[in-house]
Amino acid sequence: MLLLLSNYMNKKPLILITNDDGITAPGIRALVEAVKEFGEVVIIAPDSPQSAMGHAITINKPLRVDSTDLYGDIMSYHCSGTPVDCVKLAHHQVLDRLPDLVLSGINHGSNAAINVIYSGTMSAAVEAAVEGIPAIGFSLQDYSYHADFSLCVPFIKQIVSKVLSNKMPEGTLLNVNFPKGEIKGLKVCRQAKSKWKEDFDERTDPTGRKYFWLIGNFINMDNGNDTDEAALAENYASIVPTQFDLTAYKSLDTIKSWF
Secondary structure (H helix, E strand, C coil): CCCCCCCCCCCCCEEEEECCCCCCCHHHHHHHHHHHHHCEEEEEEECCCCCCCCCCCCCCCCCCEEEECCCCCCEEEEECCCHHHHHHHHHHHHCCCCCCEEEEEEEECCCCHHHHHCCHHHHHHHHHHHCCCCEEEEEECCCCCCCCCHHHHHHHHHHHHHHHHCCCCCCEEEEEEECCCCCCCEEECECCCEEEEEEEEEEECCCCCEEEEEEEEEEECCCCCCEHHHHHHCCCEEEEEEECCCCCHHHHHHHHHHC
8 A cells, every 4th residue: 555645735736647668667757857846746657668559557467656756856656557547546546636737758659640549648637637636638749768858847837837726627628749850739638540550470480470560651541720630730839628428419319310
């Protein structure tokens, strides 16, 4: 049982930070540095990379959470599970009250367009939103471990400040993506219609057994100038209000008419 934080918190906002690249990733360290001035920060992140885990949770093996001194005097833990596991454990075991804000990232690589449904980064933020907690997922269009997150910092501060000072609409979270390099500003957008054109590369291991490796190319099928992909192409950071209610409201009447 982890030590609860009743004696640790004060009137400052409680900010939970997680990610899917693992607790040692440069992206989460940049996020911590960007927002620690806004309140009391607690970090609970996977102990190893968990990219493309989506909303996976751990149900068939033990979950372990251990404290770490990686972030000095900031209370931080690494978890053997997924990003969603981290948020669930924070809510039910580590913290004695709901955070005022959950931040996930900064992801190494884009989570714009269709990538949002595969993303462990965004699923952690979605899990927080399910619990009624304001949440933001941050991603940078650079998959390199040595990506430069410094240009994102002033925009992260601006977005976090706005979210803390305004009430997030019910059932909503933010999916924020930054272009690689120059960032001209922020644009609130819709999610672009897109897909991955995928294939499986058939290979043979040293023992002669066949295996497959997923490969593919991202296809943007949306020519609109109001999408996240359009904003990123023009070197703007995209902010997409996102929801976890997957009901296709536009199709409700059509489907009802079938029955």
